[in-house]
Amino acid sequence: MSFVLRSVPSRLSGIIPVFVLALAALNVLTSRACAEEVIIGSTPTGHLMWIAEKKGFFEARGVDVKLLEFSSGVSASRALAAGELHFGNSSEFAFVSNLMSHRGLKLIASIARVNSANLFARKDRDIEHIGDLVGKRIGVTRRGVGEFFLGEILAINGLAETDSTIVNLRAPDIVNEIAKGSIDAAMVWEPFVYKSKQILGDNFFMLPEQDSYYYHFVLAGMGNWIETHQSETRAVLEALLDAESFAAKNPAEAQEIISTRFRLDPVFVRETWNKYVLEVTILQNLISLMEQEAQWLIEKGHASGTRVPDFLDAVDAGPLSSVAPGAVKLIK
Secondary structure, eight states, X not given: OOOOXXXXXXXXXXXXXXXXXXXXXXXXXXXXXXXXXXXXXXOTTOHHHHHHHHHTHHHHTTOOEEEEEOSOHHHHHHHHHTTSOSEEEEEHHHHHHHHXXXXXXXXXXXXXXXXXXXXXXXXXXXXXSXXXXXXXXXXXXXXXXXXXXXXXXXXXXXXXXXXXXXXXXXXXXXXXXXXXXXXXXXXXXXXXXXXXXXXXXXXXXXXXXXXXXXXXXXXXXXXXXXXXXXXXXXXXXXXXXXXXXXXXXXXXXXXHHHHHHTTOOHHHHHHHXXXXXXXXXEEHHHHHHHHXXXXXHHHHTOSXXXXXXXXXXXXXXXXXXXXXXXXXXXXX
């Protein structure tokens, strides 16, 4: 079928362009009218969040985002459960812990995979291998991903936690205590590994037998809100995918955004950047990791429930599948 464009009567020639412009404006207003302000809580390590904000990717995708900084993923998760946020960014461990008592939570994406949790020691304590930790004092933050990974490392090397003295410390305090020598070794995450290395200097020793223990920074919300705000959810994910692409193509500028925003040493940001895989995904190994963590929380008595949740049910892959089908790799 073909259409022939005929000349427009002169009396209508001025009306049609105005009508077209009005129609276009109405279309824009309609697409934005469905979007309400979306409040997201993120830690400084939620790199893609801050890159998306700085580069205007949220606005470009038509979503009005208010991004709030939280000192930890645990506090962001609690604010999410309390209804103070629409989305919260945290480690998958914090999500699992929160899910055990708030089954209405839904995970919509992982926005980074990270191997920044490390086990290290003071070199002057004659610790060269994991086996040398027997009888030593190890600093770690209890009930967190550090304690979970420490248990895994010790078990793989034939040790139990009872073979050492486990000292419960906040992450910033670990730096101070290992500097003073009140602990012999520590399991903690960045930037506290880097800070410990700076203070100890040549006395810092990274234990060699530990595998690369990757954990995830995930984005989660309440399922009922996500269900009724699909356009906002998709727009947030699209903006994060834009940030992923930008960081991959412009790593130096991405690092500068993070170091400037949080007043971090640019050398630290550059040297630890390769510990982060900045990708928006939902992978099967995330499900497996969360199942292990839930079982560990139950066995340790850290969880309110006694049953491992169905994590496939706790993940809402629909929004990410609709904007980036290849990013979702789950075995149903």
